Amino acid sequence: MIEIKKISKIFHQHQANEMVALKDVSLSIQPGELIILKGASGSGKSTLLTLIAALSKPTKGEVIVNEKRVSKMPDNFSALYRREQIGFVFQKFNLIPSLTVYENVITPLLPADIDPHLIDEKACQVLEQFSIMHKKNVKVANLSGGEQQRVAISRALINSPAIILADEPTANLDAFLTENFLAFIQQMKAEGRTIIIATHDPVFFDLDFADREVALKNGQIT
Amino acid sequence: MSLMTPDVIALLMLDVLFVCFAIIAFFLSLRIIKHWDSDSTSSLQYSLEKQSYLVATLIKYLFFLKLPLFIYFVFTLDLVALVIPGAMCAAGVVNATSYGFNVFIFKLINLYLFGIWVALHHYDMKRPDYPYSRLKFIFYVLIFFLFMAEVVLEVMMFSAIDPHVIVSCCGTLFDAIETSTVSSFLVLPHWIILSGFYGSFIIMFIFYRLKNVFAFSIANLFYLTIALIALIAFFSTYVYELPTHNCPFCLLQSDYYFIGYLFYGSLFVGTFFGIGSLVVHFLTKEKVESWLNWSVLFNLCYLILVSLYAIIFYLRNGVWL
Amino acid sequence: MKSNLFEFAIHSLLRRGAKNIFITIIFTLLIFVLSSVFLITGALKNELLGTLEALPEVIVQKIIAGKQKDIEVQRSDQILQIPGVEDAIPRVWGYYYFEPQGANFSIIGIELYENQYKQVLSDIAVQFDDKLSSDTPSMIIGSGVYEALLSSYYEDFFLFVKPDGDSKKVTIGGVFKASTQLESSDSIVMSSELVREIFDLDEQYATDIVVKIANPKEIPTIALKINQLYPDTRVVTKDDIRVSYQNIFDYKSGIFLAFFILAIFTFFIIIYDKASGLSSEEKKEIGILKAIGWKIEDILNVKFYEALIVSGTAFIVAIALSIAYVFLLEAPLLKDIFMGYSILKPDFKLPFTLNIQILALIFFITVPIYIAATIIPSWRAATLEANEVIR
Numbered sequence: 027m028i029e030i031k032k033i034s035k036i037f038h039q040h041q042a043n044e045m046v047a048l049k050d051v052s053l054s055i056q057p058g059e060l061i062i063l064k065g066a067s068g069s070g071k072s073t074l075l076t077l078i079a080a081l082s083k084p085t086k087g088e089v090i091v092n093e094k095r096v097s098k099m100p101d102n103f104s105a106l107y108r109r110e111q112i113g114f115v116f117q118k119f120n121l122i123p124s125l126t127v128y129e130n131v132i133t134p135l136l137p138a139d140i141d142p143h144l145i146d147e148k149a150c151q152v153l154e155q156f157s158i159m160h161k162k163n164v165k166v167a168n169l170s171g172g173e174q175q176r177v178a179i180s181r182a183l184i185n186s187p188a189i190i191l192a193d194e195p196t197a198n199l200d201a202f203l204t205e206n207f208l209a210f211i212q213q214m215k216a217e218g219r220t221i222i223i224a225t226h227d228p229v230f231f232d233l234d235f236a237d238r239e240v241a242l243k244n245g246q247i248t
Numbered sequence: 249m250s251l252m253t254p255d256v257i258a259l260l261m262l263d264v265l266f267v268c269f270a271i272i273a274f275f276l277s278l279r280i281i282k283h284w285d286s287d288s289t290s291s292l293q294y295s296l297e298k299q300s301y302l303v304a305t306l307i308k309y310l311f312f313l314k315l316p317l318f319i320y321f322v323f324t325l326d327l328v329a330l331v332i333p334g335a336m337c338a339a340g341v342v343n344a345t346s347y348g349f350n351v352f353i354f355k356l357i358n359l360y361l362f363g364i365w366v367a368l369h370h371y372d373m374k375r376p377d378y379p380y381s382r383l384k385f386i387f388y389v390l391i392f393f394l395f396m397a398e399v400v401l402e403v404m405m406f407s408a409i410d411p412h413v414i415v416s417c418c419g420t421l422f423d424a425i426e427t428s429t430v431s432s433f434l435v436l437p438h439w440i441i442l443s444g445f446y447g448s449f450i451i452m453f454i455f456y457r458l459k460n461v462f463a464f465s466i467a468n469l470f471y472l473t474i475a476l477i478a479l480i481a482f483f484s485t486y487v488y489e490l491p492t493h494n495c496p497f498c499l500l501q502s503d504y505y506f507i508g509y510l511f512y513g514s515l516f517v518g519t520f521f522g523i524g525s526l527v528v529h530f531l532t533k534e535k536v537e538s539w540l541n542w543s544v545l546f547n548l549c550y551l552i553l554v555s556l557y558a559i560i561f562y563l564r565n566g567v568w569l
Numbered sequence: 570m571k572s573n574l575f576e577f578a579i580h581s582l583l584r585r586g587a588k589n590i591f592i593t594i595i596f597t598l599l600i601f602v603l604s605s606v607f608l609i610t611g612a613l614k615n616e617l618l619g620t621l622e623a624l625p626e627v628i629v630q631k632i633i634a635g636k637q638k639d640i641e642v643q644r645s646d647q648i649l650q651i652p653g654v655e656d657a658i659p660r661v662w663g664y665y666y667f668e669p670q671g672a673n674f675s676i677i678g679i680e681l682y683e684n685q686y687k688q689v690l691s692d693i694a695v696q697f698d699d700k701l702s703s704d705t706p707s708m709i710i711g712s713g714v715y716e717a718l719l720s721s722y723y724e725d726f727f728l729f730v731k732p733d734g735d736s737k738k739v740t741i742g743g744v745f746k747a748s749t750q751l752e753s754s755d756s757i758v759m760s761s762e763l764v765r766e767i768f769d770l771d772e773q774y775a776t777d778i779v780v781k782i783a784n785p786k787e788i789p790t791i792a793l794k795i796n797q798l799y800p801d802t803r804v805v806t807k808d809d810i811r812v813s814y815q816n817i818f819d820y821k822s823g824i825f826l827a828f829f830i831l832a833i834f835t836f837f838i839i840i841y842d843k844a845s846g847l848s849s850e851e852k853k854e855i856g857i858l859k860a861i862g863w864k865i866e867d868i869l870n871v872k873f874y875e876a877l878i879v880s881g882t883a884f885i886v887a888i889a890l891s892i893a894y895v896f897l898l899e900a901p902l903l904k905d906i907f908m909g910y911s912i913l914k915p916d917f918k919l920p921f922t923l924n925i926q927i928l929a930l931i932f933f934i935t936v937p938i939y940i941a942a943t944i945i946p947s948w949r950a951a952t953l954e955a956n957e958v959i960r
Contacts, residue, residue, distance in 0.1 A: 081860055081956040083289060094376075098289065100297055102864040103376045109862025120857045124584050133858060136573040137867040145573075181861065252823040254607070255926070258934045261830050265941055298952040301865050305944055313937050320929055327926065331815050 028055040028078060028189070028220065033087035033097075035073050035245075047073040049245045050087075055222065057188070060215050060235065063224040065242035071224035072117070074242070075191045078222065079112050080104035091189070109134055113182030117194040119174050121181070123167035127158060130166055131181045152180045156210075172203045179210065189220045196227045204229055211235075253331070255324040256406055262317065263399050266310055273306045274392045277385040284382050300381060304369050307388060311362035318355055319509075322500060332409065338497040344413070347405035354398035356516070361391045364524045371534050380532055387531075438482055445471075445478040449551055452522070456544050461529045461536060464543075468522030471547060475515055475554075483554040486561045491569040511553060518546030571870060578874035585851075593879050599836065600887035600935050601894070603829050607822065607927050608895040612919040614818045621814070624807050625658075625686045626788055627780040629795055632803045639774035644799060648780060651794050653787045658686050659775030661761040663768045665729065669721040674714055676757045678764030686779040689747050693758050700742030706763050707742035713754025715744045732769045739763065830934060837942040847950055859955035872947035873940070880939040884932060896921050 030053040037045045048070045055061055063071040076082050077089055080096045089097040096107060108114070121130045128149060135145050153159040156176040161169065166177060175198070182190065192211075196204045204227075212235055214221055223230060231239065241248045276299050285293055325338035335341050342348035365387055372380040452467035480494050487504055488495075499508030521543035525536040562568055582589045629648065631640040645657040661678035677690065681702055685691040693701075693709050700707045708727075710718070718727055718741070728736045739759065747756065765772060780795070782788055792804040847855075855868055894900055896919060 076956050079860075082954070083294065085289075098287075099376055100378055101301075102373060102866060105859065105862050105864040105867075107862075108860070112862075114860065116860075120853075120860065122854050122857055129580075133863075134861045136577055137571065137863055139571050139573060142573070185862075253819040254822045254826045255930055257823050257826050257830075258930055262933060262937070265938065269941070269944075298865075301869070301952060302945070302948045305869060305948060309941065309944060317933065320933060323926060323929070331812050331819075 027057055027092055028053075029088075029090040030054070030074070030078070031088045031090065033074070033077060033084045033089065035070070035077065035082070036085045039085065046245055048077075048084075051242075051245070051247055052087075053240065053247065055220060056237075057220050058215075058218045059237040060211070060221045060233075061223070062230045062233065062236050062239045063222060063242060064226065064231065064239055065224075066226055068244075069242040070245040071242050072193050075114070075193050075222065075224050078189075079114050079191055080107055081114075109138070110185060111188050113185070113187035113190045115175075115178050115182050115190070115192040115195055117197060119178040121166045121174060121177055124165065126163050126165055127153070127169070127177050127180075128162045130177055131184055134181065134185055148184050152184045155183075156180045171198045172200070175199065175203070175207075187219070190214055190222070192221070192223045192225075194225055194227070195223065196225065196229065208233075253324075253328060255320075255327055259317075259321060259324060260403065260406065262313075263402060266313075267396070267399055269306045269310060270392055270395055273303045274389065276300075276303045277388050277392075280385050281382055281389070284385075286377050286379075286381070297378075300385070303385070303388070307362065307365060307369075311359075311366055314355075314359055314362060318359060321355065322497070326497065326501070328409070332413075337495060337501070339495050341409065342497075344410075345405050345408040347401050347408060351398065351401045351405050354394065354401060358391065358395050358398050359516075360520055360523065361387075361394065363520055364527050365391060367524060367528055368531065371528070371532050383531055436481070441474070441478050441481050444474045446551075448474050449547065452547065453544065456540055459537075459540070461526055461540070464540060465523050465526030468519045468543065468547070471522070472515065472519040475550060479511065479554060483558060485569050486557040489561065489569075507553075507557075511550060514546045514549040514553065518543050518548075518550060521546065574867060574870050575874050578871045579878060581871065582875055582878060589875075589879060593883050595836065596880065596883040596935075596939065597887045597890075599829075599833060600883055600931065601891050603826075603935070604888050604891040604927075604931050605895050605900060606825055607931060608891055608923070609900055609919065610818050610822050611924075611927050612895070612922040614814065615922045616920060617814050618811065621807060621811055624810065625779040626782050626785065626807050627792060627795075628805045629778040629780060629799075630803045630805065631777075631799075631801055633801060637777075639770060640777055640802070642773055642775050645775075645778050647798060648778065648795060651791055651798075653782055653784060653791050654780055655783045656684055656686075656781040658684060658779045658781075660686070660777050660779055661764045661768075661770060662776050663764070663770075665757075665767070667717065670717050672717075673755065674717075674757050675755050676708075676759065676764055676767065678761035679758060680761050686781065689745070690758065693745055696745075697743045701758075701760055703742075706737065706739045706759070708739045708757050708759040708763070709743045709745055710741060710758070711754060711756040712744055712746050714757055715741070717754075729767045731767060737767055739767075826934070833935070833938060837938070847946075851950070852953060855950055855953055856955045856957070859953070865951045868951035869947055872943060872950065876940045876943040876947070877936075880936040883939075884936055888928065888931070892923065895919060 030051060033048055033051045034046070035048040037043075037047060051070075051074065063074065065071045073082075077084055077097065078091070080089070080099060084097050087097070088095060091107070091111070094107070096104065099107060122133070125133075131153060132145050132149050135148065150159065153162060156179055158173060158176045158180060161173060166174060169177065175195070195207055199207065208229070211221060211223070215235055230236070280296050280300055280303070283292055284296055322338055325341045328341050329335040329337055332341060332344060335344065342352060365384060368380055368384045368387060372378055372384055448467060448471045452464060452471055455464040455467055476496070480496050484494050484496065484499060485491050487499055487507060497508070498504065499511060500506060501508075521539045525539035525543065528534060528539065529536045558568075629640065629644075631638050640659070642659045645659050648654060648657040663676055664673040665676050666672075667674055679685060679690050679694055679701070681694055681698055685694060697709045700709065718724075724741075726738055726740045728738050730736050745758070764770070770776070780791070782791055788806055788808075792806060795804050796802060858868065859865075899919065
C-alpha cells in the first residue's frame with residue numbers, strides 16, 4: 027500500500043534555477059494495482075517514481091509504503107527498502123557497461139552476503155525468464171537496446187520485489203519488443219505485484235488490465 | 249630528542265595522522281550535535297547524515313588501528329629498553345619518566361572508550377530513526393579530549409626519556425620494598441590478594457546470574473584491578489618460576505611463549521564487555537545479555553589461565569613459591 | 570568480511586586496471602626501498618651487535634689532542650691494582666690497508682701464553698700455537714681474508730709494507746672461521762711481536778688496554794678510577810659501544826624514515842588529487858549501485874577492500890622482492906651507502922635477519938597510511954546523490 031501525501035519536490039530551491047517538479051501531489055495506491063502515470067516529459071512523473079523508490083527526498087510531504095515513512099528513512103534503511111521491495115526499470119536502463127549481463131543482474135544481491143550458490147540460482151532463474159541467458163557473459167555495452175532492457179528488467183526482478191516501477195520503458199523499443207513488455211507487465215500483474223509505469227507512450231493508455239490512469243501536468247495531478 | 253629510533257618515529261607519525269582525523273571528527277561532531285534533528289527533512293539534516301558517516305568511518309579507523317598499534321607500542325617500549333641503561337624490558341622504560349604509567353592507563357582507557365563508541369554506533373544504525381546519534385557524538389567529544397591527552401602524554405614521554413639516566417629494571421620496580429604506587433598493593437599478603445581475586449569473580453558471577461547489569465559492571469571494574477594486582481604480585485612469579493620476578497611486561501616476551509598476550513587479551517576483552525555493558529545499557533536501554541555472556545566467558549578464561557600456571561607449578565614441585 | 574563485496578572489489582580494481590596497476594607499482598616500489606633499507610640496517614646491526622658480545626667490558630685508550638695515541642704498557646700494572654679489576658691486558662693491533670680490495674684488514678696481536686681477552690683468540694692460540702710460535706713469521710687469517718688474498722694471487726704468504734718502506738713477508742699459517750662474518754672477513758691474528766714490527770710500534774707501548782671486571786655493576790666506578798689515575802685516557806665501556814652503534818643505526822634509519830614518510834605523504838597527496846576527482850563513469854556506477862539498493866556502508870566497504878587489496882599486495886610483493894634483493898643479490902648500490910660510515914671493511918655477506926619487528930614497522934607506516942588517504946575520497950564517492958547521477 028503506497029500513500030503519497032501532499033508531495034512537493036523543488037529542485038535548486040531558493041536559487042536562480044529553481045524548478046518545481048511536483049506540487050502538492052497526493053495519491054493512494056493499493057497493493058496489486060497497475061497504475062499508468064501519464065504526462066509529457068517534464069510533467070514530474072519520473073520525479074514521482076524516484077520519490078516512491080526513496081531515491082530522493084521530497085521537499086514537502088511524505089511517502090508511506092506499507093506503513094513505513096519511506097521519505098524520511100536514512101540511507102541504510104532506504105537502500106534496504108529499495109533492494110528488497112522495489113524493482114526499478116530506468117528509462118536509460120542504468121546498467122553498468124563494463125560488467126557482463128550476469129554480473130549486472132546480481133549486483134542487487136551482493137551486499138546481502140548471500141551464499142553464492144543461491145545467487146547463481148536466482149540469477150539463472152531470472153535470466154531464463156527473460157530469455158537473455160544465452161548472453162550471460164557478454165558485456166552489457168555490447169548488447170542491443172532490446173537486450174539491454176531485458177537485462178534491466180531481470181535485474182529489477184531478481185529479488186522478487188513487491189513493487190515494480192518503470193520509467194518510460196518503451197522509449198527505446200520497437201513494436202515487437204513493446205508487445206513483449208506489455209506481456210511481461212500483464213504477467214507481473216497476475217503475480218499480484220504493484221506496478222507503476224510512467225509513460226507518454228499511448229500504447230499504455232486504455233489498457234484493459236490497468237487499474238487506473240493518473241495524469242500529471244506541470245507537477246500536479248489533473 | 250635523543251630517542252629517535254625508527255619505531256618511535258613511526259608511532260609519532262601515526263599519532264600525527266590520528267590527531268588530524270580526531271580533530272576533523274571532533275569539529276564535525278560538534279556541528280552534528282548542534283544541528284541534528286532526526287525529524288527534519290531539510291538539506292542541512294541530510295548533509296549532517298552524510299557527515300556522520302565520515303565521522304563514523306574515521307572513528308572506526310582509529311579504533312581498529314589503535315588495537316594492533318597498542319601491541320606495537322609495548323613492543324617498541326621493549327626495544328627502547330635496549331638503549332636505556334638499566335632497563336631490561338618495557339617496565340623500565342615506562343618508569344623512566346613520570347608520564348610512562350599515565351600513557352599506559354590512558355591508552356587502555358581510550359581503547360575501551362573507542363570500543364564502546366563503535367558498539368553505540370552499531371546500535372544506532374540498527375534503528376531507522378538513528379536514536380543515539382546525538383548521544384554518540386557527544387560521547388565522542390568526551391573521548392576526543394581523553395585521546396588528545398593520551399597523545400600529548402605519549403609525545404612528552406618519548407621526549408623526556410633521557411638515554412643517559414639509569415633507570416630501575418622491573419626487578420626492583422615491583423619489589424615489595426620499593427615505594428612506587430603499585431608496590432603499596434604488593435605488600436599485602438597473598439591470601440588477601442587471592443581471596444580478593446577469586447572472590448570478586450564469584451561476586452561478578454552472582455550478579456551475572458541475577459542479570460543485574462549495574463552491579464555486574466562495577467564488579468568488573470574491581471575484577472580488572474584485582475586481576476592485574478594478583479597477576480603482578482602472585483601469578484607472574486609462577487610463569488617466571490622465580491619468587492622475585494614480578495614484571496608484567498616480561499610475560500609478553502618469547503621466553504615465556506608470549507603467554508602475556510593471552511592473559512591480557514582475555515582480561516581486557518572480558519572487562520570491556522563487562523564495563524561496556526553498563527554504558528551501553530545506560531545510554532541506549534538496549535539488551536546487553538550477549539555482552540554479559542562474553543564478559544563472563546573471557547574473564548573466566550583469564551582466571552583459569554593464571555590459576556593453571558600456579559597449580560601446575562605446585563603439582564610439579566610440591567611447594568608454593 | 571563480506572566476501573561477495575570483496576570479490577566485487579577485486580573485480581572493480583581489475584576493470585580500471587591501468588590506473589590501479591600504476592598506483593600499486595609505485596607503492597610497491599616505495600615499500601621496497603623502505604624495506605630494503607631496514608633489512609640492511611637490521612642485518613648490519615645484528616652483525617655488529619654480534620661482534621660486541623665478544624668484546625671486553627672496558628677498553629682504555631690514551632687520547633691526546635683528540636686523537637688516539639699508543640698507551641704505555643706499564644699502565645696495565647697500575648690498573649690491575651684497582652680493586653675489582655680481574656685483568657688488564659695491553660693489546661697490540663691496527664688496520665692494514667689492503668690496496669687490491671680497497672679495504673682494511675684488522676691485524677690483532679696476541680701473546681701466546683698469556684690470557685686472551687676474547688674467546689676466539691684463545692681458541693686460535695691453542696689451535697695454531699705451533700704456527701704462531703714458529704721461527705717463520707706466520708699469521709692466522711679469517712676465511713674472508715683468505716679469499717681476499719687468494720683473489721690477489723697471495724696463496725701462501727703476504728708481503729706487508731712497513732712504515733719505513735721495507736716489506737715483511739708473513740706466511741699464512743692457518744685459516745679460522747669466527748662466529749660473525751665481520752671477523753672472518755677482516756681479521757688477521759699474529760704474535761704481538763710481529764704486529765709491532767709491521768706497525769713499527771715500540772715494545773713499551775700498546776694500542777690500548779683491555780680491562781676485565783668481575784662484577785659488571787662496578788664498571789662505572791672502576792672506569793672513573795682509571796680516569797682519575799690517568800687523566801689523558803678515555804675509558805670506553807661495552808655498553809657505551811652498544812648504545813652508540815644502536816644510535817648510529819637508529820639515527821640513520823630515523824632520518825631516512827622521516828624523509829620517507831614525507832615522500833609517502835607527498836605521494837598520497839598526488840593520489841588524493843587524482844582520486845578525489847572520480848571519473849563520470851565511476852560516479853555513474855556508484856549512483857546505479859545506490860539506486861538498486863546499495864547502502865553507503867556497502868560502497869565504503871568496497872572502497873576499503875580496494876584500498877586493502879592494493880596496499881596489501883604492494884606490501885607483500887615489496888617485502889618479498891626486498892628480501893630477495895638484500896639477501897640473495899646482496900643489495901647492490903644500497904649496501905654501500907650503509908657500509909661506508911666508519912673504517913672501510915672488506916666485502917661480506919649480509920646475514921639473514923628478518924623479524925616481526927621490522928615487518929610490523931614497515932607495515933604500520935605504509936598500509937594504514939594508504940588506507941587513511943583513501944577514507945575521505947571514498948566517503949565523497951559513497952555519499953553521492955544517486956538520483957543526480959542517473960538522470
